[in-house]
Amino acid sequence: MRRVRLRFACALFAIGAVLHARTGVPAEPLHLPIVGQPLTLTWYTGLPPAAAVSIRSLSEQSAYQVLAERTGIRIAFTHPPIGAEVERFNLLAVSGTYPDVIEEDWKLYPGGAEQALQDRFIIPLNDLIRRYAPNFQALLDANPDMRRQISSDDGTIYCFPLLRLDPQVRTIWGPQIRADWLDKAGLAVPTTMAEWHEVLTAFKTRRVNGRDDLIPYSAFNDIGDRSVPGLPPALWPFLGPFGLAPEFYQINGKVHYSPFEPAYRAFLATLHQWYAEGLLDADFALQNNKQFDAKMLNNNIGAYASFNGSTLGRFSVMSRSLIPNFRLVAAPFPAGTDGSRHITYPPAAQIFVGRGAAVSGQNAHVVETIKYLDYGYSREGGLALSFGKEGLSYTLIDGKPRYTDAVVRNSNRSIVEAIYQHARPQSGPLVQDAEYLTQFYVLPAQIDALKIWSEGSTDLLLPSLQIDRANARKFAALMSDINTYVAEMTVKFIVGRAALDDFDGYRSNLDRAGITRAIELMQNALDRYNAKPVVTTQPTKN
Amino acid sequence: MTPTVHKASTTRSESPIGAVRMQVAWGARLFDLFNVTLLSLLCVITFYPFYYVLICALSDPQQLIAHRGLLLWPQGFSLDAFGRVFDNPIVRSGFLNTLIIVVGGTSLNLVLTCFGAYALSRRRLPCETALMIFIVFTLFFSAGLVPNYLLVRNLGLLDSRWAIVLPFAVSAWNLIILRAAFNAVPKDFEEAARVDGANDLAILWHIYVPMCMPSIAVVGLFYAVAHWNGYFYSMIYFSDRSLFPIQLVLREILISDNSDSMMVGEASSRAAIGNSIKYATVVVATLPILVLYPFLQRFFVKGMLLGGVKE
Numbered sequence: 028m029r030r031v032r033l034r035f036a037c038a039l040f041a042i043g044a045v046l047h048a049r050t051g052v053p054a055e056p057l058h059l060p061i062v063g064q065p066l067t068l069t070w071y072t073g074l075p076p077a078a079a080v081s082i083r084s085l086s087e088q089s090a091y092q093v094l095a096e097r098t099g100i101r102i103a104f105t106h107p108p109i110g111a112e113v114e115r116f117n118l119l120a121v122s123g124t125y126p127d128v129i130e131e132d133w134k135l136y137p138g139g140a141e142q143a144l145q146d147r148f149i150i151p152l153n154d155l156i157r158r159y160a161p162n163f164q165a166l167l168d169a170n171p172d173m174r175r176q177i178s179s180d181d182g183t184i185y186c187f188p189l190l191r192l193d194p195q196v197r198t199i200w201g202p203q204i205r206a207d208w209l210d211k212a213g214l215a216v217p218t219t220m221a222e223w224h225e226v227l228t229a230f231k232t233r234r235v236n237g238r239d240d241l242i243p244y245s246a247f248n249d250i251g252d253r254s255v256p257g258l259p260p261a262l263w264p265f266l267g268p269f270g271l272a273p274e275f276y277q278i279n280g281k282v283h284y285s286p287f288e289p290a291y292r293a294f295l296a297t298l299h300q301w302y303a304e305g306l307l308d309a310d311f312a313l314q315n316n317k318q319f320d321a322k323m324l325n326n327n328i329g330a331y332a333s334f335n336g337s338t339l340g341r342f343s344v345m346s347r348s349l350i351p352n353f354r355l356v357a358a359p360f361p362a363g364t365d366g367s368r369h370i371t372y373p374p375a376a377q378i379f380v381g382r383g384a385a386v387s388g389q390n391a392h393v394v395e396t397i398k399y400l401d402y403g404y405s406r407e408g409g410l411a412l413s414f415g416k417e418g419l420s421y422t423l424i425d426g427k428p429r430y431t432d433a434v435v436r437n438s439n440r441s442i443v444e445a446i447y448q449h450a451r452p453q454s455g456p457l458v459q460d461a462e463y464l465t466q467f468y469v470l471p472a473q474i475d476a477l478k479i480w481s482e483g484s485t486d487l488l489l490p491s492l493q494i495d496r497a498n499a500r501k502f503a504a505l506m507s508d509i510n511t512y513v514a515e516m517t518v519k520f521i522v523g524r525a526a527l528d529d530f531d532g533y534r535s536n537l538d539r540a541g542i543t544r545a546i547e548l549m550q551n552a553l554d555r556y557n558a559k560p561v562v563t564t565q566p567t568k569n
Numbered sequence: 570m571t572p573t574v575h576k577a578s579t580t581r582s583e584s585p586i587g588a589v590r591m592q593v594a595w596g597a598r599l600f601d602l603f604n605v606t607l608l609s610l611l612c613v614i615t616f617y618p619f620y621y622v623l624i625c626a627l628s629d630p631q632q633l634i635a636h637r638g639l640l641l642w643p644q645g646f647s648l649d650a651f652g653r654v655f656d657n658p659i660v661r662s663g664f665l666n667t668l669i670i671v672v673g674g675t676s677l678n679l680v681l682t683c684f685g686a687y688a689l690s691r692r693r694l695p696c697e698t699a700l701m702i703f704i705v706f707t708l709f710f711s712a713g714l715v716p717n718y719l720l721v722r723n724l725g726l727l728d729s730r731w732a733i734v735l736p737f738a739v740s741a742w743n744l745i746i747l748r749a750a751f752n753a754v755p756k757d758f759e760e761a762a763r764v765d766g767a768n769d770l771a772i773l774w775h776i777y778v779p780m781c782m783p784s785i786a787v788v789g790l791f792y793a794v795a796h797w798n799g800y801f802y803s804m805i806y807f808s809d810r811s812l813f814p815i816q817l818v819l820r821e822i823l824i825s826d827n828s829d830s831m832m833v834g835e836a837s838s839r840a841a842i843g844n845s846i847k848y849a850t851v852v853v854a855t856l857p858i859l860v861l862y863p864f865l866q867r868f869f870v871k872g873m874l875l876g877g878v879k880e
Binding site for chain 1: 631632634635636637656657659714715718719722803804805807808809810811813817820821824825
């Protein structure tokens with residue numbers, strides 16, 4: 028016990044010394060190696076499933092071996108079993124002994140990151156970053172939005188996050204359509220609601236798959252994916268033309284809730300029409316991805332919306348032996364009658380999705396840890412984390428990193444598995460590199476999709492917001508009832524079991540259920556987000 | 570269905586006595602028919618999931634995904650998934666770990682449970698009732714996950730096989746079963762042995778263990794099956810992947826790409842095999858105990874009966 032306290036005191040002293048040396052002191056440039064004596068830091072994080080097929084710990088990755096050589100710091104990773112991350116994270120928090128670095132989704136910590144800071148589970152980093160993390164500081168200075176997204180309400184930065192700064196790495200989701208069917212119907216990729224209607228109708232009436240079981244547009248719910256009551260993700264792109272976005276969204280800083288908007292009625296009317304005309308899959312509301320996969324590979328489905336890799340890429344490859352001429356391409360998010368085009372996939376606006384590496388309150392080598400983490404945001408460090416070891420897993424061609432054949436033409440592993448044997452481009456504390464994504468997507472249609480889906484504005488989308496702690500429970504209670512009702516009614520309106528004339532009644536029911544209060548709370552969260560201090564000084568804690 | 574049976578039985582009834590007898594037979598037959606149908610149906614319902622997993626594992630991955638409706642036989646044939654499963658180093662080490670835990674853990678369980686049951690079945694044991702209450706108490710109440718975790722951590726057992734053997738060395742339920750079995754052995758044997766100069770250890774080893782073998786076998790089975798199936802506590806205490814037992818490996822594989830979204834299933838010729846790997850892993854992880862079960866069941870029935878009746 029005394030030893031623990033002593034160690035804790037040491038850590039506090041280190042922090043204190045650091046805090047003392049703040050304000051006005053210029054950032055130290057990074058000198059490699061970071062430490063003279065070899066140092067090992069302990070690091071808790073989940074092992075990505077794609078890595079688990081080839082390695083037992085991330086320290087086996089070429090990336091971490093390269094970093095150890097350069098910095099002198101080795102990482103001893105502790106990984107919870109896959110699928111037990113939440114339990115193990117909670118146990119770690121109550122256990123009272125913490126590793127040096129904790130990398131997790133900070134929304135998982137009971138009470139969020141602010142509570143974790145208060146519990147001294149992790150420490151605030153603002154001044155440490157300013158003093159010892161020149162690379163990260165440069166990113167912060169260049170991106171005010173990034174600072175808002177990664178900091179808590181009072182401006183405290185608590186982790187080194189996975190950063191999705193390049194818009195390309197965020198446009199990984201969107202509408203997809205069978206190009207071979209479009210050719211048969213003699214039509215181009217649809218870009219507006221009217222064109223979508225024309226294309227889907229043509230698919231249906233001309234029986235482009237040669238059978239009667241054609242489903243022009245389908246949708247599914249992926250387990251573990253973000254869900255919106257009553258609306259499977261594949262229907263989200265059609266919200267945009269009506270000036271809506273899934274659930275809560277904003278118009279110039281004012282929060283709206285789409286199922287409560289008058290425009291939602293027009294959206295529902297369109298979908299109801301499609302449903303009545305047999306253009307929309309009758310199972311759209313309840314279908315899981317397995318059932319969807321079966322229909323897709325049975326040559327039933329003409330269009331839907333989902334991920335670039337797990338659907339566009341996967342179906343293109345899987346269909347090769349099953350469906351001749353199968354060709355799937357990305358379609359842009361449909362434009363409204365006024366020509367405006369909105370990207371209605373909420374993560375497209377999120378630079379920070381919640382995951383990040385934080386420094387624990389028991390870390391006795393805070394400065395070295397900060398320098399080490401900061402190195403990951405430098406050009407060389409980022410290359411190592413995203414691409415591994417030069418000569419082994421990547422080579423620089425004209426200054427651009429290319430994965431070697433050992434990675435992209437590995438006959439035993441899929442490309443994601445092969446990459447994770449060497450590097451962690453989509454999950455670590457680093458800036459996600461678009462260079463990796465364009466190699467990760469191996470088909471031309473996938474590369475095209477990156478561009479097609481980035482057309483449009485993300486103005487409607489909200490950043491990841493947190494309801495203030497005093498009202499979080501109230502908000503959850505309100506939304507639990509509202510979600511159930513909205514889900515039920517949305518489906519009823521679309522399939523026609525409720526008449527659209529009842530829409531006003533539905534709205535007043537939502538009003539009675541307290542939707543205005545929920546919107547208010549969300550507005551509050553957005554206001555606090557927009558008011559976040561973007562100055563670089565440490566907020567004073569009481 | 571019923572009218573035909575009825576018809577068949579009436580044509581055969583010739584004399585009044587025969588009629589009565591046949592009527593009884595008719596009822597019994599109807600019962601049999603019903604029984605056989607119902608039980609066959611139950612068999613099919615219970616058997617189908619096993620069969621389903623097996624044929625899915627053997628199917629061609631792409632044809633399997635494209636298949637809709639009830640699956641009755643393999644869609645194409647492919648052993649790729651099994652190849653991938655055995656290719657995974659953690660599956661191999663998982664089997665070894667499970668074997669060590671099942672053999673080592675069960676041995677320890679049996680030794681300690683026998684000692685405990687012997688002591689608790691002695692009349693000269695002071696405060697016997699109080700001790701039993703303590704033990705029975707644990708059947709209904711436990712401290713919960715966090716205190717257990719803290720205890721194991723403070724004992725320094727995290728990432729050690731002892732963590733999933735020691736805290737479960739004696740199960741209260743099995744102890745009670747075995748104590749009941751020991752209690753049923755007449756005390757004359759013990760007294761006779763004591764006259765011959767045997768100490769407690771010798772009495773336990775030479776008298777109680779041989780006489781209660783069926784009960785010990787069944788208790789051993791309970792322990793062994795629990796060790797085989799156990800994954801939860803390894804999931805809580807282990808971070809070192811080389812220690813994972815096979816069931817935890819299985820759980821990881823089953824769970825890992827459920828939420829694929831952008832993370833997995835990327836374009837490659839291997840894209841479709843993910844599901845088949847899951848099925849193949851289930852087969853591989855279940856088959857050994859499945860094969861063993863019919864042979865062990867004999868002991869199960871016998872041992873439980875003895876334990877139950879004599880209590």
